[in-house]
Amino acid sequence: MESKKESTFDKVEGFIRKTLVPIANKVDNNPYLTAIKKGMVVLTPALLLGSIAAIFPSIPEFIKAASVQNWFEQYGYIFSLLSKVSLGLVGLYAVLAIAYFLSEEWKLYTIGSMILSAIGFLLVSMDLDKDGNIIASYLDSKGLFAGIFISIICVSIYRFFTKHKLVIKMPEGVPDFVSSSFELITPTAAIGALFIMVRAITDALSGGVLLPQVIMNILAPAIGSLDSLWVIYFVLVLRLVFWFFGIHSAVLSPILSPIMVQYLSENLANHEAGQPLTHVVTGGTLSAFANFTGSGVTMGLVIAMLVSRSQRYKKVGAVGLLPSLFGINEPILFGVPIILNPVLMIPFIFGGAFVGMIPMIFMKLGLLNYPIFDPPYVPVFMEGFLTGFDWRSIPIQLLQIALSFGLYLPFFKVLERQELEQEKVVSANKDQSITQVISDEDEALLADLDF
Structure with a gap:
């Protein structure tokens, strides 16, 4: 029976390695997707500033002191300005960041x-x-997807012009910054002409609707679907499948990050305007809840190992405990190991995805605040609280730990039993070796006495 299970697992592993691994490698090595992934990470400071701008104006609601009220009446515009230069320009920042990384490549x-x-x-x-x-209405998250396409197109045009020597070359001896500036003349003319024509055609066909909005309308079904609980579960399962086979889930970032940036920006804009929030999936919820104590919500497994009778697993649990409190579980993934371990495949992938989305279910039920903040690298519980500034995240995350423990425990017991049997064999072999050494020493002593 065991060999049949192993055979089935080997078949699944072979299928994954033939299908997902090549795709993941291509994604990871693709210059366009790599630039998008890096560009989204660069937006983190702007998103943090936007979150601060949305949160601070709420202070007068909690602190009724006259001095505080007066200060916000006089200087409250600062936070509106902060929002405009952060979230209000996030689309433009994305264009600049992606162009930077693609040009470096x-x-x-x-x-x-x-x-x-x-x-x-x-x-x-x-x-x-x-x-x-x-009117700069589409320089924010509404222009994000248009910006991604446009930055790739513009850098590609620039590359084409330089590769085919369609640029103005200055004589040797001219400073590099001057020479490089003259190289921009012909690609600038081409890009200007191209996008003026695009603008004219878009205006004619859409009745004056700008290109970013046209792109948003086209992508709306795909973008909006990420907020569905079924889609969230599928995405979390897919991320954990990559992890299970030793592939970093960041391969999905070029697809997920732009959507999550837009979702957070829209939530912050609604929060600032006093409107209901609409999105549950952001970088904050993914980090604080879906990856609570690490991908697959492995804190339950850590606890099971800490109370294990196996000395090896106790040591692995002790090593993995502190990093898990900061959402880092690589010591567990590689130390147990979870990766490529058929016994833990089901609880890690399917169970971990379900436990990870529980807070999002509570959000949908109105029992947990929607996210308005992406906390930067803080311990568990604090990260969950800061995501929506809701104390109810703490008992919900305690529920996640309890469910994680109950989920991993029966599967871990299988590993523990195997490990204890192996430890007994090793101990018996060690005792036998010691006995053999003593026996040899006794024979040598008797030989000396006979002599």
Whole structure:
């Protein structure tokens, strides 16, 4: 029976390695997706500032002191300004960041790539009112997906021009910054002409709707589906499948991160406007709840190991406890191990995904605040609280630990029994070796006495 199980697991492992692993490797090595992944991470400071801007104006509701009320009446505009320069420009920041990383990958003039991408993005994302004043409605998260495409297109055009020597070359001896600036002239003209035509065509076909909104309308079904509990569970399972086979779940970041950035931005905008929040999936919820104590919510397994009769597992549990309190469970993933361990495949992948989404179920039921903050690297419980500033996250996460323990325990008992049997064999062999050594020494002593 055991061999049949192992055979089935080997087949599953072989299938995964033939299908998912090559895809993951291609994603990880793709320059476009890598640039998107890195670019989304760079947005973290802007999102933090936006969260602070949304949270601080609520202070007068809790502190009724006249001095506090007066200060916010006089200087409260600062937080609105902070929101505008952080969340209000997150689409533009994404364009600049992606262009930076993509130009680095292709060894292009970095600042030039960023400027060209910004020009292309602004040409299709900005509008003018009747007085000629700029309307920058789509420089925020609504322009995020348009910005991703445009930055890739602009840097690709720049690369094409430099690769095929369609740029102006200055004589030797001219300073590099001057020479690089002249190289930008022809690709700038091409990008300007291209996106002016795109703008004109979009206006004609959509009746004046800007390109970012057109792209959002097209992607709306796919983007909106991530808030479905069934889709959340599927995504969490997929992330854990990658982890189980030794592939970092960051391979999904180019797809998930832009959506989560947009979700957080929309939640913050609604919070600032006093409107109901609509999204449960953000970087904060993924880190604080889905990855609570590490991918697969492995704290229950850590507790099971700490009370284990196996000395080896006790040591692994002790080593993994402190990192788990900061959401780091690599010592558990590789120390137990969980990775490629058929006994723990079901609780880690399917059980870990379910326990990880429990707080999101509570959000949907109205029993936990929706996320408005992505906490930066803080311990468990504090991270969950800061995500939505709701004390109810603490008992919910205690429930996660209890469910995790109950989920992993029966499967861990199988590993523990195997380990204890192995320890007995090792101990018996050691005793036998000691006995043999003593026996040899006795024979040598008797031989000396006979002599």
